Structures are given as C-alpha cells and as structure tokens.
Amino acid sequence: MSVREADVIVVGAGLSGLVAAREVLKAGREPLVLEANDRVGGRILTEEPVPGVFLELGAQWIGDTHHRMAALAAELGIALYQQFEDGDTSYEFGGRVLRGDAFHAAYADDLEHVERVLRELDAMAETVDVAAPWLAPKADEWDRITVGQWYDAQGLSPLGRELIEICTVGILAVPTVEVSLLGLLVNVVTCGVTADLLSESEGGAQTKRFVGGTGQIPQRLADELGERVVLSSPVMSIDVSGDVVTVTCRGGLVATGKQAIVALAPTLAGRIMYDPPLPGVRDQLTQRMPQASAHKSFILYDEPFWRDEGLNAQLISDAGPARMSNDSCMPEETGGPGIILAFLEGENARVEGRWPEEQRQAALREEMARHFGPRAAKPELIVEGGWVEREWTRGCYNANPGPCGWIHFGASLSEPVGPIKWAATETALQWSGYMEGAVDAGERAAREVLADLG
Ligand SMILES: Cc1cc2nc3c(=O)[nH]c(=O)nc-3n(C[C@H](O)[C@H](O)[C@H](O)COP(=O)(O)OP(=O)(O)OC[C@H]3O[C@@H](n4cnc5c(N)ncnc54)[C@H](O)[C@@H]3O)c2cc1C
Incomplete structure (x- = not known):
C-alpha cells in the first residue's frame, strides 16, 4: 500500500478535474489527481x-462563445x-438526395414549420433558470413529458419531424423519447443560445x-501538475471521518486530504463507494443520468x-x-x-x-x-x-437526467456533500456537456474547496 497526502484529492484527470487541480495549485494549495486510465483527458482523445x-x-x-476554452488554449x-x-449540405429523405437550395426549395413549408417549433422552444427556454430548472413555472409539466412526445404533438410533417429528431439526437446522442422536455430546455439555456443549437450548424458550438x-490541452495541464497526477489508479472508495477525506484506489494507493473533488460524469461518480453513504437523493440522481x-x-x-x-x-x-x-x-x-x-x-x-x-x-x-x-x-x-466499451467513460457525449429527473433530483447535481464537491461537465451552468462546461465546473468546484479550506 502506498500513501499520498494533499489538501485536495481530485478524482478524474479529464479536463474538469485537471482544471480544478490547476486552480487549487494556483491558490497555493496542494492538489493530487487520481486517474483510473493510463492516460489523461477522459472524453478528449x-x-x-x-x-x-x-x-x-x-x-x-x-x-x-466558448471563451474559457479559447483562453485556456x-x-x-x-x-x-x-x-x-x-458549400452545400447534402440531404437524404425518403430515398431522395438533394443539395442545399434544392432541398430548401422542395421542402420550404416543412422547414418553416420546424423553424416555428424552434422559436417556441426559445420562448419556453426563456422561463428556465439553469441554476434551478425545477423552479421554472412549467417545470413540473415539462419534466413529465419527453422531447419526443412534445415534438410529436407539434403537427410537423413526417420530414420535419425526422429532421428535428436527427438534429436533436446530434446534440443529446439519445433518442428524444429518453430525455424530458425540461432537460432539452436546460441544454438550450446552458449554452446561452437559441434553439438553433438544434439546427444544422449546432448554434455555433x-x-x-x-x-x-485537442489532446494537447489535458496533456499540457497534466505536465504542469507533474507528479500531482497519478495514472492507472481507479478510485474505489471515499471515506470521510472528522476533517479527513480518505480516497482508496484499486491497486492499493491511499490518498488523504481535507477536501475532495469528484470530476466524473454522475453515473461513474455513483459507482464509487462512499462512507458515510451519500444522501439518498444524490444516489438516486446518479441512477438517473445515463x-x-x-x-x-x-x-x-x-x-x-x-x-x-x-x-x-x-x-x-x-x-x-x-x-x-x-x-x-x-x-x-x-x-x-x-x-x-x-x-x-x-x-x-x-x-x-x-x-x-x-x-x-x-x-x-x-x-x-x-x-x-x-x-x-x-x-x-x-x-x-x-465510447461505450471504454470502462472509465461508458458512453458519451454526456448525460442527461430522464423524465422527472430534474424536478425530483436536479438540486443534488452539484450540491456539495460536506468536503466532497462535484465537478465534470454535467454539473456546469454554462455549456454543460461540452469542454467549456468541463472548465466551468472545474473552476466552480475549485472555488468551493478553496472557500472551505479558508
Ligand atoms: C465522441 C465525443 C465527441 C465530443 N465532441 C465535443 C466537441 O466537439 N466539443 C466539446 O466541447 N465537447 C465535446 N465532447 C464532450 C467533451 O469531451 C466533454 O464535455 C469533456 O471532455 C468532459 O470532461 P470531464 O472532465 O467533465 O469528464 P471526462 O472527460 O469524462 O473525465 C473524467 C475522468 O475521470 C476518469 N475516471 C472515471 N472513473 C474514475 C474512477 N473511479 N477513478 C478515477 N478516475 C476515474 C476517466 O477516465 C476520465 O479521465 C465530446 C465527447 C465525446 C466523447
């Protein structure tokens, strides 16, 4: 068994964990980053x-508008x-392949209707506060239906419905029947753009x-941190006792600190064993964010x-x-x-x-x-x-709660549990799901531990 000590133990050397560690170090505190994989970067490869x-x-x-990433680069x-x-985009619907203008001319009415649906989503998104989506006036109604159900009710033509499905899946990477309407609106709001995020150009993302x-970014961050990053050390358990956080890795490394930042997607964070156990609401959240x-x-x-x-x-x-x-x-x-x-x-x-x-x-x-x-x-x-076969990621691009996830469990997504703070892109308020969000979340988690360290 080997033992390491630091002020802050960071779990995960993805972008979020590395940025958090860098901020901790900049503030004069010692971070130690534990990474399961034999490389840094996580979902950057x-x-x-x-x-x-x-x-x-x-x-x-x-x-x-990914200003944090541009500055970091x-x-x-x-x-x-x-x-x-x-140049032109090529469209294929119903066995017919058409280029740019020809497609837009042939399906002008269908596309106009899709446009109206996107504007409706914009109007709805304006009522959602990304820091507390469950408080939106219609949160309850919107979190109980899926995006797919709502799209189906918009009277779109078969082509319009298929087009909006393809573009939405292009962002969420799951069928629209798996994500609540509120979840989609949260995505639109965290990106600070209109529902054009769902249009072909991805709203400027x-x-x-x-x-x-891209891989140079996590690598250079890790190089700066040097021996404070330990690879091939999957964290199995986090114990909190008095003022001490003890983090145990498969392979025998044990790290102790005063604070911990878990910079993993919620599902993976939920696979670590915690003692004392996490609040039930937090655990149930991690069961609902595939x-x-x-x-x-x-x-x-x-x-x-x-x-x-x-x-x-x-x-x-x-x-x-x-x-x-x-x-x-x-x-x-x-x-x-x-x-x-x-x-x-x-x-x-x-x-x-x-x-x-x-x-x-x-x-x-x-x-x-x-x-x-x-x-x-x-x-x-x-x-x-x-990415599904990759043991330490198990899917991508990111994770969204299923229906009723936001209203019943959302408040626990980034709520610290004593000295344990949560990072990873899923917990970001801006550009959640993207690298920009990973940086946002890492910086926020670092501020939280530094505030507690005094
Ligand atoms: C195919 C693909 C395309 C994408 N395209 C874009 C894009 O074009 N633009 C964009 O902005 N974003 C994109 N993303 C999303 C972006 O990669 C992520 O938002 C970001 O990299 C997430 O960083 P993170 O640190 O939050 O999480 P991760 O990168 O998932 O980092 C978590 C780290 O924790 C490690 N880990 C897991 N379990 C344990 C454990 N038990 N103990 C220790 N370590 C553990 C993992 O190995 C990983 O290194 C894409 C993602 C993928 C996969």
Missing part, C-alpha cells in the same frame, strides 16, 4: 494514425483553426479546432475532393448509418488528406455501432457515395471509435 493527421475520437470543436500556446463550412489536436451513445467514423481520402464540387461534406440523412457528417480536415495551410467525419448517434450508435466493422464500413462507404459521388466510395482508410 486525439489519435494520429498518419503522421500529422490528428483525429479526434473525443471532443473536437469549440464555438465562438491561448494560455497553453495552442493555436485554433476555422472549421471548413463553405463547432466553429474552431485546435491545431495539433451516459448517451455516440460513435465517430473518420473516412480518409487522398484529398478533400468535395470542396471543388461546392460541397461542405455535411450530410443529413434519414437512412444512415450516419445521420450527420462534416468536413474534418487538417488546417488548409497544412494540406493533408480529405477527411469526412460521419456521426452515429443515439440509436444508430447502439445498432449500427455494434455491427461488425466490415458491415458498418461497407454501409458507410455506400452512404458517402450517395451524397458525395463515386469517389467517396473508395476511401483510403477508415478510423472509428465508440
């Missing part, structure tokens, strides 16, 4: 299958580049990328040929296996291969994501050809990654 080609199996973009000396978006890969399901497939070609044809590599499809895709190339000045990122989200991640690789990749090649022409059927390489 950059791979380099070809030298100079960085594929983001995890988080990839920031948006124009600048501080760490990591440059940003603009997401390529010029995907405008910039990191030159050299990790969502998403799978990324990067399809690499010798060059981004679609750009010359006026296409932006974005597709929206009711057929799949990918319901959405986009251009995922390196910065223009770097050159490099043409890369299309195809997303399998929600049910597609659960069904096609589990197909044998050969079957799924054949279907993806056919789909790319339907949208981007015969050249798209012949990629040079496909690199894929899902």
Whole structure:
C-alpha cells in the first residue's frame, strides 16, 4: 500500500478535474489527481494514425462563445483553426438526395414549420433558470413529458419531424423519447443560445479546432501538475471521518486530504463507494443520468475532393448509418488528406455501432457515395471509435437526467456533500456537456474547496 497526502484529492484527470487541480495549485494549495486510465483527458482523445493527421475520437470543436476554452488554449500556446463550412449540405429523405437550395426549395413549408417549433422552444427556454430548472413555472409539466412526445404533438410533417429528431439526437446522442422536455430546455439555456443549437450548424458550438489536436490541452495541464497526477489508479472508495477525506484506489494507493473533488460524469461518480453513504437523493440522481451513445467514423481520402464540387461534406440523412457528417480536415495551410467525419448517434450508435466493422464500413462507404459521388466510395482508410466499451467513460457525449429527473433530483447535481464537491461537465451552468462546461465546473468546484479550506 502506498500513501499520498494533499489538501485536495481530485478524482478524474479529464479536463474538469485537471482544471480544478490547476486552480487549487494556483491558490497555493496542494492538489493530487487520481486517474483510473493510463492516460489523461477522459472524453478528449486525439489519435494520429498518419503522421500529422490528428483525429479526434473525443471532443473536437469549440464555438465562438466558448471563451474559457479559447483562453485556456491561448494560455497553453495552442493555436485554433476555422472549421471548413463553405458549400452545400447534402440531404437524404425518403430515398431522395438533394443539395442545399434544392432541398430548401422542395421542402420550404416543412422547414418553416420546424423553424416555428424552434422559436417556441426559445420562448419556453426563456422561463428556465439553469441554476434551478425545477423552479421554472412549467417545470413540473415539462419534466413529465419527453422531447419526443412534445415534438410529436407539434403537427410537423413526417420530414420535419425526422429532421428535428436527427438534429436533436446530434446534440443529446439519445433518442428524444429518453430525455424530458425540461432537460432539452436546460441544454438550450446552458449554452446561452437559441434553439438553433438544434439546427444544422449546432448554434455555433463547432466553429474552431485546435491545431495539433485537442489532446494537447489535458496533456499540457497534466505536465504542469507533474507528479500531482497519478495514472492507472481507479478510485474505489471515499471515506470521510472528522476533517479527513480518505480516497482508496484499486491497486492499493491511499490518498488523504481535507477536501475532495469528484470530476466524473454522475453515473461513474455513483459507482464509487462512499462512507458515510451519500444522501439518498444524490444516489438516486446518479441512477438517473445515463451516459448517451455516440460513435465517430473518420473516412480518409487522398484529398478533400468535395470542396471543388461546392460541397461542405455535411450530410443529413434519414437512412444512415450516419445521420450527420462534416468536413474534418487538417488546417488548409497544412494540406493533408480529405477527411469526412460521419456521426452515429443515439440509436444508430447502439445498432449500427455494434455491427461488425466490415458491415458498418461497407454501409458507410455506400452512404458517402450517395451524397458525395463515386469517389467517396473508395476511401483510403477508415478510423472509428465508440465510447461505450471504454470502462472509465461508458458512453458519451454526456448525460442527461430522464423524465422527472430534474424536478425530483436536479438540486443534488452539484450540491456539495460536506468536503466532497462535484465537478465534470454535467454539473456546469454554462455549456454543460461540452469542454467549456468541463472548465466551468472545474473552476466552480475549485472555488468551493478553496472557500472551505479558508
Ligand atoms: C465522441 C465525443 C465527441 C465530443 N465532441 C465535443 C466537441 O466537439 N466539443 C466539446 O466541447 N465537447 C465535446 N465532447 C464532450 C467533451 O469531451 C466533454 O464535455 C469533456 O471532455 C468532459 O470532461 P470531464 O472532465 O467533465 O469528464 P471526462 O472527460 O469524462 O473525465 C473524467 C475522468 O475521470 C476518469 N475516471 C472515471 N472513473 C474514475 C474512477 N473511479 N477513478 C478515477 N478516475 C476515474 C476517466 O477516465 C476520465 O479521465 C465530446 C465527447 C465525446 C466523447
């Protein structure tokens, strides 16, 4: 058994935990970060299958209002580049593939109705305070029905209904029947944008990328923290006795401190054993926040040929296996291969994501050809990654409470339990679910422990 001591024990070396530890250290207190995996970064994972080609199996973009992330990247000396978006999107509905304007002209009435539904969501979201969604005047009504039920009641055309489903699943990564309407409104409000978050451009959440890969961010934070980050140390239990918090890892490491920050998605936080046990309401919350399901497939070609044809590599499809895709190339000045990122989200991640690789990749090649022409059927390489099999994540992009989750359990999401504070993106007030939210939550949890340390 080895023993370590610090002021604050941080569980999890994802972005949130690392940022929290950095803030604690900046304030002159000693943090110790315990990470289950043999790497830092959690839901951030950059791979380099070809030298100079960085594929983001995890988080990839920031948006124009992700100010914390932009500042952090600048501080760490990591440059940003603009997401390529010029050109037409390709749409496939009912077996018909149409480009940009042709699609908008053919389905103008359906799209106008979708637009009205988004504006209605905006009006509803204005009544929700993200710090206490359960207090919204209609919280009770909205948390008892699912987004899917509400969409079904809006009288949308079959195409409009399918389109809004695809775009919503693109954010939540679960079918809309699994999330309460209040939960969706919370998502809209925490991102500080309108319901256009659900539109094709993701409301500005995907405008910039990191030159050299997102993975540099957690790695550089960990480098700054040095030996204060311990890998391959899954936390099994947290005991609080008097003024001492004792954190025990699988493998025998025991760390003691005065405060703890648990920087894990709620479901994973709920798998740790606590003594004394957590309040029942907190435990029940963690039973109700399942990790969502998403799978990324990067399809690499010798060059981004679609750009010359006026296409932006974005597709929206009711057929799949990918319901959405986009251009995922390196910065223009770097050159490099043409890369299309195809997303399998929600049910597609659960069904096609589990197909044998050969079957799924054949279907993806056919789909790319339907949208981007015969050249798209012949990629040079496909690199894929899902998150359900990863023991220390068990799904992504993030977690939302199911119906009645917010009204009955929401107040315990970030409510400290004595010296135990909660971080991770799910607990953020701004851009919850995104890297920006992970930073927001990490900073808030650090403020909480520092206030208690005096
Ligand atoms: C495929 C994918 C695409 C995404 N795309 C984007 C995007 O484009 N833009 C964006 O902003 N966000 C995106 N996200 C979301 C973003 O990655 C997350 O919001 C953010 O990284 C979460 O950080 P976190 O620190 O809160 O949690 P995590 O990254 O989950 O960190 C938790 C850490 O705790 C560790 N851990 C788990 N259990 C234990 C234990 N018992 N003991 C010790 N350690 C433990 C885990 O290994 C992990 O390192 C994406 C996520 C995924 C997976």
